[in-house]
Amino acid sequence: MMGYDEYAALNQRLMQGQRWYISGRPGTERISRYRSDESRLLYYPRIGVYTGSGASHSWLWVAEMLDRMGFHDVAFLDAAGVQNGLLEGMDVLMVSGGDTFAAANALGPAGALAIAHFVSRGGLYIGACAGAYLVMNSSKPGLADFNFTAVKITNLSKSLPACFQMPHKFSTSYGCDYIFHPVRETVRLRIDGHLPFAPDEELDAPLYGGAGMLASRDVQVLACYHAFTPDTAFLVDPGLASETLLGTAAALRSPMGNGWFYLFGPHFEHPRYPAANAFLADAIFWDSQPNSAGRHTAEAPPLASEAESRRLLKDIKREVSNARICAGGMEMLPIGWLIGAKYYEPEKIRYFLEAIWHRLQRLEKGGRVRCSDEQAQRLRRFSIATTERVRQLKQNIESTEGTRDLAESLFSLLQCYAVTFLELYFQTLSNPTFNSRS
Amino acid sequence: MEYLSGGKIVVVDLGTSEIVEETLEESLVEEKIGGAAITRHLAEAHADGNPIVIGTGLLTGTLYPATCGGIITAKSPVTGKLCHCPVTLKVALEIQFAGFDYIVLKGVSAKPVFLWVHDGIADISDAADVWGKDTWTTTDAWRKNMGDDLIQTMVIGKAGEEKSDCAQVCLNYWASGDRFGFGKLFGMKNLKGLAFRGMGLLEIADAEEFIELSLDMLEDLKESAFVGKQGIGDLCAAIGEQGAKEWLAPIVHRHSACYNTPYPSNTFVYIDEDPQRVTEPEQAEPGFLVTDLYGLLGFYKLNLSAKDACGLMRECARLGLDAATVAEWCAANGKQAAGDIQAALPGISSQATISGRGIFSPWCPRQPIWGAFEAAAQDGEQWWERRMAVAAVFGIHPLMAVMAPELSEADLLETATVGTGITFNQERLNGVIDYLLAD
Structure with a gap:
């Protein structure tokens, strides 16, 4: 795993216009432990971070991670920005945690269409927690516009199980059902081995309301919930928590046109989890593509004295x-x-x-x-x-x-x-x- | 200055409202070490503005025991001499973390102001709303307005505003070691006080070694002669006033220590409630924190009850009056009844009797307290001045300086060297002390 400084140095070189490749072949530079001979040119991506209605403070973790790793070509988008074409200048859109319904309502059908267009033409959508729920198939009004990934969630119930602690953070109503959160804090994940991620490695990431996911066949599971840790806080009976989460997908990617949706239950962007941050950075490098629609549409502001x-x-x-x-x-x-x-x-x-x-x-x-x-x-x-x-x-x-x-x-x-x-x-x-x- | 320091000096001209930030150069620290030697240097450098210089010692706010000390240096409006008043409780700690090692306040403001020092920012702020208010109300108002009860203040009351000779700069709500009329000087400058809050951190050159030295010193102090003693009552007994200890005992509620100081020298007395009470008091302010040994003894000697004496000390603190000088004035003017004294308080303007050369505050006893100091037996006055100077340079609580011989010059020099990465030796310290003690 590369450290923050190494990612920052790589991004610095990419920003200066140097050409770097992801490749497993001897004699060429690598950014991770890839097993493939496949060679991909690395790009310094322009990243949009969603900060509009429904976004909680966790987009700050995204900003922190990007900053540490030297991804500095970043724009912050609200719902109107997404609706009004700002995604056209982006290579990656990152949507972190918050209130899924509020985000869906704010973005509306126009926002949904813009996201679908963005990904179809090669954009990379990275959603964590609420950002992942947003683009899963759903029949609920508002959310139905965002049916982009054939993913079901395991932490959905018609009746709420008994809550052990933190009742204010335990559940959200979802139509006639409830989304409940079996655990919070650190969980252990096992990587499933799709490129560019090394198989069978384990990493920790924090869960703050994210989903356990079940994927259809065209969706690649990248990592599963593998175990709980001493830091895991159980909001329900540990047996029920295991049943609900362990073995289900914690990270996956689903194609749409030329692009990908990456969905994460846990917050891989949380700054206290460097291995999870590196996983996200590798995903950005592996699957982001240069934006054919053109970059830097807005002129940079002047330098102040x-x-x-x-x-x-x-x-x-x-x-x-x-x-x-x-x-x-x-x-x-x-x-x-x-x-x-x-x-x-x-x-x-x-x-x-x-x-x-x-x-x-x-x-x-x-x-x-x-x-x-x-x-x-x-x-x-x-x-x-x-x-x-x-x-x-x-x-x-x-x-x-x-x-x-x-x-x-x-x-x-x-x-x-x-x-x-x-x-x-x-x-x-x-x-x-x-x-x-x- | 990279280590044990915010690395900055701020010079505030109250007359023009100009605020200039300067770098604390390492060369100045190499020459003067810190604390009172640098506040004196700055006071001399800005002498034309009749400055008040506030600073911290080189070790203030660290893990090294007893490093709660700060310093106010100014030319006393009462004695006319440049002198140093100790800053204790948790005030100097907050100054240290608020981002400036030294604050120079010069000139005279056209209107009442206070300086709000926070996270490396110094703001001259309007004090019209608290001008005329006592120190308690002012501290409460600043804490409420700025929204944090951890804000530490240096503040004057009406006595300072009215330029009484025995006006004192108080620390939060409590009495300080100001016997020099610095409260009057604040008032002359239309300066109601300063409020400090900082969320900064201190870098240490060799952190592991520094912590080791600090823990070693703590272990040594656990064997010291003061162990088992506590509060202002035991201090009274130690200087031969056993009766005062017994007189005070019935109203003692608890003792408390200044930041990271092993001896709890402050005693909270309950005046308006039962001192045996261990649950939350019914009244918001049931008593008073006695921080001034000689103020207490002064009222004790007037044959007042402990309750009345502490009640009067509370009034002194609210008005920003030096209780020791007030007690002296009462004795000289035949005021013995609590009611008479209370009535006279607002108008008292009397000069403190300061023995010795008056460079350091007589707030701290001029004799060893429990600890065995060889040098004290040879020349008590010289020994005391040197210990005060050492404490004021490194940021050690002055009481600990006369209480704990373990806090030796050699140990302090070694710790300072490890903490800053600058080599300090005895010769340098001798030079600094000579500078501080020179007239």
Whole structure:
């Protein structure tokens, strides 16, 4: 397995236009333990990350993984972006966890059509957890537009089994049925050996509501749930959990036209699971194809001056610090909010803020950022509004006022804030003049 | 400066609102080591702005025992001398992690302000809403407004705003070692205080060795003469005031220590509730944390009840008054009744009697506490000043400096060397101490 630095170095070379091949033949470069002589040219892919309605904070894990591995040609797409043709400029679309129904409703038939068109012409769709549920066959209104993969799920029941713990995270209604989550946290998977993945290897990945899957014949199972681990948290009787998950597919790929749908029950993109991250990176390298529709349709924003870059980053830093200090002060409070079908605790506020915070230093050292005036204004606005809203939320909690609506508006703001900042971050790192060594 | 440091100095001009960040150069640390030697250096460098310099010691906020110490250095508006006030509890820890090793505040603000220091950012913020408020209300307001109860404050009350000679800079809600009228200096600058919060980390040059040395020191301290003693009462007894310990005992609720300090020198007394109570108190503020030995002894000697004495100390802290100086004033002016004293508090403006040369705060006893220090027997005053200087350079709690001979200069130099990767030797430390003790 290659490490993060090796992937980052490879992507750096690809970004500079060097030609690299996946091949098992002696004397040629390899990126993994492939068994085949098949030779594929590697591409530096343009990756779209879905951050629209229904997306929870887990798209931040995707961004973290891509950042560590040097996949810096990244765009963040909301439902309107998907509907309005932004997929045309992408090689890969990654849809992580969240509320499947909310995502389906937001994307609607136009979004479904855009995704189908994108994959058919050679695009790679990677869905984890809710992103995987979204494109499985379903008869439910809204979801039926996304019937792209002949996959059934094993964690579906007409009646709910007894819940052992975390009732707020245990189940979601699915028409007259229920999707239930037998376990959470780390599970062990065994790789099934389709190229480019080495057979019989085991890896760990976290499960936070993802599916156990049963595939039809035209679908390739890439990895199965193999065992539970000491870190696995059982939400139902362990016997029922084994019956529901073990031996079922945890990762699979299904063709459509010239492209592929990759579906993952667990969150392979979670940053604490390097082997699972490498699996995802290999999937991207193996199955992404250069986009015939053309790339970089949007012009990159200009480089801000050094002084303006410094001012902007300091303004952001000030408010992220203010917001995360206050958010940290909320984390011991016994409160949570049900927003849509997802449960949010106060610590999720800091997931968004830390995603910004940890990247500020790199940008500060790099010098100039690539950012339009409008983007800078938006970032400053979001920064100040986030601090105000986090502080208001804490004060409302302490005065026992209602907080659900405020929390919902805060998470919505955090989503916009993090997206806008990470756009700036990735577009700056994609810029060849940026000092990436810093 | 890469290790044990945020690597930054911030210079704040309260007159112009200009904030300049400077790099803490390794060469300065090589020359001055840290803490009070660098705060003095900065105070001299910015002397034209009558600065207040706040800093941490070289080891502050680390795993090495007793490293809770910080320092406020300024020219006292009362004595006219450049002097150093210790910063204890968890305040210096938060300064360390808030991203600046040293903060220079110069000039005079046109309106009431406070400095909000967080994660490597220093913001001059409006203090109009808390001007005229006591230290407790102010600390509560800042914590509430910024949304975190872990925020640490240096704050003045009405005494400082009204420029009383015995105005004190308080730490959160409690008394500090400020006997120099720094509270008055804050007031003269229209500076209500500072609030600190940082979520940073410290890098250590050789982390494993540093932890080993820290654990070794902890083991040594477990054999020290102070083991088994606790609180302000035992400190009273140690300096010959056994009666004060017995007088206080009935209202003692618990003891607490400053950050990573093996001796719990602070004692919480219950004034308004039963001290035997172990469940949540009914009142929000049932008592007071006694952090000032001589303030307590001053009121004890006025023949007040322990409850009345601690109640008056609480009022002093709220007003931002140095309790020891207030008690001295009461004795000199024949004020013996709690009610009379309480009524007089807002108007008291009296200078503390400071023995010795007044470089370091007399808040810390000028004699060994339990520990055996050979040098103390030869020249007590010289020994005490040197121990205070060492504590203020490395960030050691001043009480631990007179309590634990185990915290030797050689051990501190070795730990600092391992922690920073800079070789510090005795000769360098002697030079730094000479610099600090020079008039």
